[in-house]
Amino acid sequence: MTARVLVLNAGSSSLKYRLLDAESGVAEASGSVERIGEESGTLKHTVEGQEHAQERRVADFEDALRSSLGAFDRHGPPIDRDTLAAVGHRVVHGGDLFAEPVLVDERLLGTIEDLVPLAPLHNPANLEGLRVARQLFPDVPQVAVFDTAFHHTMPAHAYTYAVPAAWREEHGIRRYGFHGTSYAFVSRRAAELLGRAVENTNLVVLHLGNGASAAAIRGGRSVDTSMGLTPLEGLVMGTRSGDLDPAIHGHLHRELGLSLEEVDRALYRESGLLGLSGVNDFRELEQRRAAEDADAELAFDVYAYRVRKYVGAYYAALGELHAVVLTGGVGQHSPQLRTAALSGLERLGIVLDPARNEAEARHARTVSADGSDVAVLVVPTDEEWEIARQALAVVRSATERRRD
Numbered sequence: 474m475t476a477r478v479l480v481l482n483a484g485s486s487s488l489k490y491r492l493l494d495a496e497s498g499v500a501e502a503s504g505s506v507e508r509i510g511e512e513s514g515t516l517k518h519t520v521e522g523q524e525h526a527q528e529r530r531v532a533d534f535e536d537a538l539r540s541s542l543g544a545f546d547r548h549g550p551p552i553d554r555d556t557l558a559a560v561g562h563r564v565v566h567g568g569d570l571f572a573e574p575v576l577v578d579e580r581l582l583g584t585i586e587d588l589v590p591l592a593p594l595h596n597p598a599n600l601e602g603l604r605v606a607r608q609l610f611p612d613v614p615q616v617a618v619f620d621t622a623f624h625h626t627m628p629a630h631a632y633t634y635a636v637p638a639a640w641r642e643e644h645g646i647r648r649y650g651f652h653g654t655s656y657a658f659v660s661r662r663a664a665e666l667l668g669r670a671v672e673n674t675n676l677v678v679l680h681l682g683n684g685a686s687a688a689a690i691r692g693g694r695s696v697d698t699s700m701g702l703t704p705l706e707g708l709v710m711g712t713r714s715g716d717l718d719p720a721i722h723g724h725l726h727r728e729l730g731l732s733l734e735e736v737d738r739a740l741y742r743e744s745g746l747l748g749l750s751g752v753n754d755f756r757e758l759e760q761r762r763a764a765e766d767a768d769a770e771l772a773f774d775v776y777a778y779r780v781r782k783y784v785g786a787y788y789a790a791l792g793e794l795h796a797v798v799l800t801g802g803v804g805q806h807s808p809q810l811r812t813a814a815l816s817g818l819e820r821l822g823i824v825l826d827p828a829r830n831e832a833e834a835r836h837a838r839t840v841s842a843d844g845s846d847v848a849v850l851v852v853p854t855d856e857e858w859e860i861a862r863q864a865l866a867v868v869r870s871a872t873e874r875r876r877d
């Protein structure tokens with residue numbers, strides 16, 4: 474059976490795709506459609522190192538997906554539907570229902586729809602992507618890979634919020650966690666780099682991209698993570714606040730007359746680095762900090778301190794730690810952040826090597842000193858490859874089951 478998988482990642486107003494070999498990870502083509510539904514959208518398709526870009530209005534997801542397939546027809550490679558093993562979809566919220574990726578059928582679409590209240594921004598877009606892809610590739614198996622699935626192994630003491638029983642039991646109010654495909658990929662790669670079996674490896678993984686979260690991973694299984702019911706909790710992010718006093722909603726409502734929606738919106742879109750410094754992009758923040766912009770300095774410090782606190786908390790949760798692993802754009806490319814979050818922790822056995830930490834590289838690598846009890850690793854994540862790998866595994870095991 475072919476290992477060729479088309480991965481689709483439908484966001485609230487964007488669609489990203491990659492056609493790749495799920496075994497080798499080698500991509501044949503990738504692309505994106507941004508600003509779907511707005512006056513003008515951007516379509517990009519990259520094949521053999523060459524980017525083909527186009528600006529035009531993209532009405533909806535169907536238009537976006539049809540246009541993307543059109544780009545394959547025009548610029549290649551041809552997607553002969555018979556040669557596709559699967560279409561793999563990123564689905565953000567699987568609630569507590571999905572510990573594994575699953576084959577998509579009509580019933581599953583209904584279940585994902587039922588989970589919309591838990592992820593009102595993300596799940597509707599993911600659903601739309603699933604529906605349109607099923608129409609366009611009726612004979613190709615479609616697999617949903619959930620961001621929450623990896624955290625299914627969290628123990629009750631980690632996922633339970635101390636709130637009334639009815640909220641927990643009837644309304645699914647608990648920690649779910651996200652970035653699961655990234656954690657699955659990165660923890661496997663980190664164990665390889667350490668030369669250890671995943672089953673015997675304890676890691677604190679820091680996924681620091683536009684969204685950011687931390688996870689405590691014992692033997693390849695998540696035991697705690699910083700995002701919660703929604704992707705708002707935990708670390709400071711580009712535009713999201715992360716942790717704060719839950720009484721803030723009520724306070725702002727009473728004192729400023731803000732509606733719950735207004736507070737929600739501000740915490741999701743106008744907070745984090747943006748709220749603190751006026752910019753949400755970490756690279757830009759570092760440039761401003763280098764120019765001694767006081768807001769940028771504070772934003773950087775708040776961000777780094779939050780990361781540091783989670784490292785300490787998850788070290789304690791795990792008891793024994795083999796490595797701290799950084800990934801995502803910030804984790805991979807900011808030596809300053811790594812230093813600010815992890816220096817001065819020698820008594821915990823965490824010792825960065827300044828030269829290794831400063832060296833810019835794209836591959837997975839060690840940035841701790843040789844004598845560091847706890848390794849510090851930088852491991853580029855690859856969520857699309859992980860989705861493709863998981864999608865292929867589901868399709869292969871379904872085929873084998875049918876054969877038996």
Ligand code: ADP
Nearest residue numbers: 681682683684753754755756801802803806807
């Ligand atoms: P996403 O979560 O959307 O996948 P990424 O993982 O690509 O995003 O991370 C994006 C973040 O990484 C941005 O804040 C960006 O500024 C930051 N970043 C990328 N490269 C660098 C760099 N060289 N130095 C510091 N930050 C960087």
